[in-house]
Amino acid sequence: MSFRQAYWDEPLLMEKRSGPDLPLDLGDLVPPKLRRESLAIPNLADHDVVRHFTRLSQMNFGIDTGFYPLGSCTMKFNPKFTEELAALPTVARIHPDQDESTVQGALRLLYELQGVLATIAGMDAVTLQPAAGAQGEHTGLLLAQAYHRDRGEERSQVILPDTAHGTNFASAGMLGFDIVEIPSKDGRVDLKALESAASDKTLAFMLTNPNTLGIFEDHVLEIADIIHAAGGLLYYDGANFNAILGRTSPGKMNFDIVHFNLHKTFTTPHGGGGPGAGPVGVRKALEPFLPVPQVHLNGRGYHLDYDRPKSIGKVRAWYGNFALLVRAYAYILRMGGSGLREVSERAVLNANYVRHRLSGVLDVPFGGLRKHEFVASASKLAPKGVRTVDIAKRLMDFGYHPPTVYFPHLVEEALMIEPTETETKETLDAFVDALTEIVGEDPEILRSAPHNTAVRRVDEVRAAREPILSARMAKARKNASL
Amino acid sequence: MPSDENEMLRTMGLRSVEDLFADIPPAVRIPKLDLPDGLPEDAVVGRVTSMLAANRTVVDMPTFLGGGSYDHFVPASVRAITSRSEFYTSYTPYQPELSQGLLQALWEYQSLICELTGMDGANTSMYDASTALGEAARMAHRLHGGKTFLIPRALRHNRRAVLANYLVGTGIAVREVEYDRETGMLDLTKLREAVSSDVCGVYTENPNFFGRFEEQLQEIRAATKGIFIVGVNPIAQAVVRPPGDFGADIVIGEGQALGTPMNFGGPLLGIFACRQEHIRKMPGRVIGLTRDVNGHRAFCMTLQTREQHIRREKAMSNICTNESLLAVAAATYLSVLGANGLRRVAADNIRRAKDLAAAIDKIPGFTAPLFRGAHFNEFVVRHKNGYAVVHRALLEKGIHGGLPLTRQLPEMQDAALYATTGRHTPEAVAKLLAALEAVR
Numbered sequence: 001m002s003f004r005q006a007y008w009d010e011p012l013l014m015e016k017r018s019g020p021d022l023p024l025d026l027g028d029l030v031p032p033k034l035r036r037e038s039l040a041i042p043n044l045a046d047h048d049v050v051r052h053f054t055r056l057s058q059m060n061f062g063i064d065t066g067f068y069p070l071g072s073c074t075m076k077f078n079p080k081f082t083e084e085l086a087a088l089p090t091v092a093r094i095h096p097d098q099d100e101s102t103v104q105g106a107l108r109l110l111y112e113l114q115g116v117l118a119t120i121a122g123m124d125a126v127t128l129q130p131a132a133g134a135q136g137e138h139t140g141l142l143l144a145q146a147y148h149r150d151r152g153e154e155r156s157q158v159i160l161p162d163t164a165h166g167t168n169f170a171s172a173g174m175l176g177f178d179i180v181e182i183p184s185k186d187g188r189v190d191l192k193a194l195e196s197a198a199s200d201k202t203l204a205f206m207l208t209n210p211n212t213l214g215i216f217e218d219h220v221l222e223i224a225d226i227i228h229a230a231g232g233l234l235y236y237d238g239a240n241f242n243a244i245l246g247r248t249s250p251g252k253m254n255f256d257i258v259h260f261n262l263h264k265t266f267t268t269p270h271g272g273g274g275p276g277a278g279p280v281g282v283r284k285a286l287e288p289f290l291p292v293p294q295v296h297l298n299g300r301g302y303h304l305d306y307d308r309p310k311s312i313g314k315v316r317a318w319y320g321n322f323a324l325l326v327r328a329y330a331y332i333l334r335m336g337g338s339g340l341r342e343v344s345e346r347a348v349l350n351a352n353y354v355r356h357r358l359s360g361v362l363d364v365p366f367g368g369l370r371k372h373e374f375v376a377s378a379s380k381l382a383p384k385g386v387r388t389v390d391i392a393k394r395l396m397d398f399g400y401h402p403p404t405v406y407f408p409h410l411v412e413e414a415l416m417i418e419p420t421e422t423e424t425k426e427t428l429d430a431f432v433d434a435l436t437e438i439v440g441e442d443p444e445i446l447r448s449a450p451h452n453t454a455v456r457r458v459d460e461v462r463a464a465r466e467p468i469l470s471a472r473m474a475k476a477r478k479n480a481s482l
Numbered sequence: 483m484p485s486d487e488n489e490m491l492r493t494m495g496l497r498s499v500e501d502l503f504a505d506i507p508p509a510v511r512i513p514k515l516d517l518p519d520g521l522p523e524d525a526v527v528g529r530v531t532s533m534l535a536a537n538r539t540v541v542d543m544p545t546f547l548g549g550g551s552y553d554h555f556v557p558a559s560v561r562a563i564t565s566r567s568e569f570y571t572s573y574t575p576y577q578p579e580l581s582q583g584l585l586q587a588l589w590e591y592q593s594l595i596c597e598l599t600g601m602d603g604a605n606t607s608m609y610d611a612s613t614a615l616g617e618a619a620r621m622a623h624r625l626h627g628g629k630t631f632l633i634p635r636a637l638r639h640n641r642r643a644v645l646a647n648y649l650v651g652t653g654i655a656v657r658e659v660e661y662d663r664e665t666g667m668l669d670l671t672k673l674r675e676a677v678s679s680d681v682c683g684v685y686t687e688n689p690n691f692f693g694r695f696e697e698q699l700q701e702i703r704a705a706t707k708g709i710f711i712v713g714v715n716p717i718a719q720a721v722v723r724p725p726g727d728f729g730a731d732i733v734i735g736e737g738q739a740l741g742t743p744m745n746f747g748g749p750l751l752g753i754f755a756c757r758q759e760h761i762r763k764m765p766g767r768v769i770g771l772t773r774d775v776n777g778h779r780a781f782c783m784t785l786q787t788r789e790q791h792i793r794r795e796k797a798m799s800n801i802c803t804n805e806s807l808l809a810v811a812a813a814t815y816l817s818v819l820g821a822n823g824l825r826r827v828a829a830d831n832i833r834r835a836k837d838l839a840a841a842i843d844k845i846p847g848f849t850a851p852l853f854r855g856a857h858f859n860e861f862v863v864r865h866k867n868g869y870a871v872v873h874r875a876l877l878e879k880g881i882h883g884g885l886p887l888t889r890q891l892p893e894m895q896d897a898a899l900y901a902t903t904g905r906h907t908p909e910a911v912a913k914l915l916a917a918l919e920a921v922r
Contacts, residue, residue: 005580013590013817022822026721029832031697031856034688036723040597043820046559053563053587053814060583062571070573078571081523086745087561090534095547096747097885099877102543105536106746119516131609131748132803134790142647166791167802173795174620176651216505246515247503253510263803270573271807272584273606273767275749278803306889314643317550317612318747325748330530336520345499346487352502353490369505396580404576407791425486448775453579455774460578463772463784467761469603471593474771476602476758 003066003399006058007454013052014471018042059454060272061401067427069354071373071404071416072165072212074242074264076347079334082268082327091326096318100303107302110319111295113329114279120332120340121236121258122251123281127290128320133239135315136259136278137171137206139291142312143257143282144204144233145175146289150310155203155232161189163212163408165239177203184410187215187366194226202232208240209253210371212408212416214351216243224254233257233286241265242420243348243371246341256283266328277324291315346421347372350428354419357432361439365411373418375411384443388413391438393457394449398434538882540744544910545882548693548860548901550611550638551747552739554717554827555904556815560741563814570807574767578782579774585781588806589769591813592755598719598816599733600726601755605766607805608752611713611736612641615685616648617754617765617799618732622683622709623654624763624798625731630654632676632684634668636661636691639890654682666694666853666862674705681706683732687713688722691890693835693860693899694853699728716740716753716812717831718858720824732756741815742808751808762788765799767806827904831859834902838911839863842900845918852897860901862887865921868896872921879917 021043026035044052062068068075085091094103114126130136141158148155158172159180172179178201182193189207198205205227209217217223227234236250236258242265250258262268263276270276282290292311293304304319335343348371355364355374362376378388392402392415404416419428438446450456468474491497503511521529540553564570568583575581575588588606595604608614619631631649633642635658645656659676660669668686677684684706688696695718696702703710712725714735725733737751738744756764762785770784790797816824839861842850851861865872869886876883884901887894902911 010586012586012593013813014593019820019822024721024822024825024829026829029829029836029856030721031695033697033700034695034722034856036719036721039720039821039825041594041816041819041821041824043822044817046557046818049814049817050559050562052817053810054566056583056587057563057566057568058583059581059586060568060572061580062568064567064571068573070576073573075573078567079523081527083565085527085530085534088531088534089539089541090531090537092743092745093539093541093553094537094746095540095545095553095744095882096551097547097549098538098545098882099873101877102538102882103746105534108533108536109530116517122512131613131805132801134800134802135609135613138647138800142650145650166789166794166797167800169794170790170797170800173797174648174651174800176653179795218505218507221507221509244506246512248506248510248512252512261803269570269807270803271805272569272572272588272810273574273806274804275807276803313647314612314640315647316644316748317610317638317640317750321748322746323743323749326530326534330526332517333526333529334520334523337515337517339520340515340517345502348502349487349490349499352494356494369502371505392577393579396577401580402577425490450579454582455579455776455778455780457775458578458780458782459772459774460782460784463770463782464786467603467768467784468771469589469592469761469768469784470596472596473602473758 003397004452005454008055008059010052010055012471013042016042016044018044066399066401067423067431068401069403069417069419070401071418072239074418074420076267076420077422078267078269079331082330085330086323086326091323104301107295109326109329111297111302113325114295116332117260117279118281121281122249123258124284125287125290126279126281127294128279128325129291129315130278130280131316131321132274132276133259133261133278134167134171136280137167138174139280139315140235140257140259141171141175141204143286143289146312147286148203155201157201158203159197159205161207162410164206165212165237168206168237187213188217189223191219191222194223198226198230198232200231202227202230204233204235206235206237208237210240210243213366213375214370214373215366216371220253239264240372243344245344246337247344257286262324262328266331268324268327275321275324277321277328343421350419350421350423354417354428354432358435361436373416375408376415376417377411378413378415381439386443386446388415390446390449394438394446395434396450397452400431400434543880543882544913546884546900546902546914547882549885549899550736551744552901553744553903553905554739556741556743557818559818560811560814564807564811569810575783578780582781585769587810587813589771589781591809592769594813594816595753595755598716598724599714599755600724601733602758603761603764603768604755605764605768607809608754608766608801609805610750610752611734612644613648614734614752614754615641615713616645618711618734619645619649619654619683620652621732621763621765622711623652625760626682626708628680628682628708630681631656632659632681634659634661634686634690638691665855666692667696667698668702670698670701670705673702677705677707679707681708683709683711685711685713689715689718689858692853692862693857695856695858699725703729715858717824717828720828731760737808737812740812742811749805749808751805751812763798766801767804830904835859835861838902841915842918848918859903860899862897863900864897869898875921876917881914881917
């Protein structure tokens with residue numbers, strides 16, 4: 001595969017020649033103390049603005065550009081028909097405070113999506129409000145706290161495996177909980193360690209299954225028993241849901257709380273970092289605590305239920321990222337129950353296939369099957385002076401987005417590879433061939449990679465040492481020429 | 483099963499896909515998902531479109547709602563750019579060499595937000611204004627240490643509710659500061675009484691929840707000993723002096739109005755900016771300017787040691803996925819309009835709201851605006867017989883009035899918050915006025 005990314009020496013907007021500022025009489029509109037006389041945003045022709053951002057887009061790499069095996073992010077194809085639906089005026093041009101009688105279609109879609117997600121997860125009730133996975137975690141932990149408090153218990157500890165996503169730690173930390181981290185054994189939760197960590201202080205144990213190594217936690221029922229015996233709740237981080245659709249469910253695995261990442265499993269576009277959507281599903285016992293409002297159906301139609309005295313309240317304005325919820329709902333209708341099961345089959349097949357073919361090329365610690373992703377290690381290249389970062393950068397020269405690197409932390413020089421189900425054998429073979437070639441290359445080519453991208457290796461240390469976050473800061477810094 | 487699957491299975495020495503799931507214990511297996519079979523693309527489009535047809539859009543029904551979500555005109559160029567799949571099918575730009583385009587677009591967004599707010603640094607987004615407020619309160623506590631956070635009582639309820647959940651576990655107590663019943667602005671006397679050495683931050687909005695311009699930013703700053711946080715409407719900022727001029731430490735706001743449709747309340751764009759001395763305590767993703775090895779200008783995510791994937795439980799926030807595509811939309815929107823266009827939109831909104839309030843005020847039984855003084859594009863309307871009757875009467879005529887304030891503030895049973903934008907046609911306004919005339 002050969003690849004050369006476009007490069008435009010594109011000036012900053014602020015460097016473009018601006019048309020003159022036109023006079024504007026604010027005399028009777030803005031009080032004198034507040035009146036603003038100038039605004040340093042350039043006045044440009046529409047065409048020049050479109051050209052500017054189009055050129056920038058050509059210096060960016062999306063799923064539509066090429067293979068994007070970014071582990072734990074599930075970068076699968078985003079079907080185009082859902083974009084059309086999300087652009088409908090009946091989605092885009094309704095206000096969230098409209099009277100319920102005027103938004104019955106939107107409420108129905110939310111109601112049905114709550115139900116469909118509950119079915120997929122084996123849960124009893126779902127809130128669609130959280131804006132992203134991390135916010136789902138925050139919401140889920142608030143629910144767990146409310147549940148325990150309702151039973152007269154104050155619990156302060158959240159147990160996490162060392163393979164957990166960084167957001168799990170951050171969400172628990174934000175809420176002031178104490179974190180008890182337990183080590184893995186053979187790439188799985190160490191049941192002994194979990195047993196000694198679980199106590200009457202345990203609020204919840206957060207687990208993703210399969211875990212971030214792509215390994216299925218086959219002792220999950222024992223894990224649930226240990227946590228439940230201690231009176232804690234079991235939390236399912238849904239980042240890796242793409243591995244288990246229709247094969248098992250968090251409910252079947254005895255989890256109590258689940259968050260979904262609709263931008264991963266149900267393929268709403270990642271948007272360059274967001275928006276996403278992070279609905280949360282719970283068992284019946286936790287339903288009273290869900291955020292307000294919940295969407296219900298009664299004799300008069302669909303309605304927003306705010307009368308929930310035990311609710312934790314709100315985690316963001318209104319009802320969630322509606323335009324994303326529409327896309328996810330449409331995707332689920334398109335796939336259907338059997339189609340979603342096939343999604344996981346192919347995602348798991350693809351991951352295991354790449355792992356199988358790569359096993360002679362890089363180290364792949366831990367034996368056995370993988371689910372939707374796996375973690376390889378480049379540590380055997382260390383004697384040649386080649387690190388994972390060099391391999392990642394070199395992959396770009398072949399037209400691939402690199403895998404997630406240096407995570408999870410328990411694997412040295414980690415490359416976390418998630419191919420997803422929407423890739424063909426042809427693509428996967430070409431990727432493995434590229435990695436094979438790269439591993440055999442002159443180390444100097446790798447260390448100086450990438451060579452074919454818009455810019456060469458970027459100095460991230462410099463950026464952090466003297467942060468320049470805006471044109472204002474750049475201007476204020478005397479010695480820093482743009 | 484496609485032929486390449488058999489080939490792949492054979493390569494691995496497996497017979498069927500079932501073999502790949504042998505590690506899932508039988509006790510937790512499910513035979514299938516209890517959902518209907520999938521539908522062809524056109525059938526899904528037909529079904530979802532017809533389900534959503536039950537909605538009445540603001541096109542079908544003149545609507546005067548605002549309160550944090552606004553129906554401004556969005557030039558088609560904005561959607562053309564956010565529809566570039568190089569942008570919208572990418573993810574967080576962890577690999578800067580391959581993602582310069584998005585990084586530059588986001589850095590330009592940060593620059594534009596700083597220009598609007600008078601701050602030095604901005605992040606690439608929070609989920610919405612309410613979570614930005616929660617994050618700002620946490621940041622004020624990090625910077626100052628005090629355990630009390632002051633907010634205006636005249637605050638949209640959803641912002642207060644979200645703030646409460648963002649402060650769980652911090653020990654920070656929220657106290658509300660009354661508004662002046664005549665002007666609708668913050669009651670300065672009450673503010674001065676509430677301020678103490680334990681107050682880590684004071685939050686105020688301009689324009690405030692009532693749409694009223696807050697003319698006392700100077701005085702509020704002077705009364706604030708901790709961190710001063712201002713919530714803004716970014717479009718109003720085009721004609722209003724930025725909070726930076728009044729000594730604000732942090733500026734937040736709802737950025738949906740900058741190029742994104744209302745979408746029934748999501749996605750939204752949480753604006754978050756601060757002064758240079760505070761940037762290392764700021765939550766969220768930030769883009770920095772730097773160089774590549776050849777000395778070319780380049781951009782990358784920076785100050786990542788503040789973030790969850792590095793700092794874990796010590797991170798400034800748990801945010802990972804954010805609202806980046808809306809930041810790209812905002813940068814494009816601001817660039818397409820330019821200073822001239824944005825200032826024109828802002829001035830036009832003020833004039834429209836002023837004219838609409840004056841016209842409603844002339845109708846017997848109505849008072850508008852309830853608070854005297856300058857407003858942006860919203861204002862409170864009061865009806866002598868309570869507002870519920872007005873709300874129902876308008877709906878019956880196919881008009882959606884403002885946001886009834888009953889759920890927001892108990893003393894506002896008889897009032898609603900009306901908003902207007904450049905989208906309201908003269909016919910829509912005339913229809914509203916005629917319907918209000920008919921209310922008795």
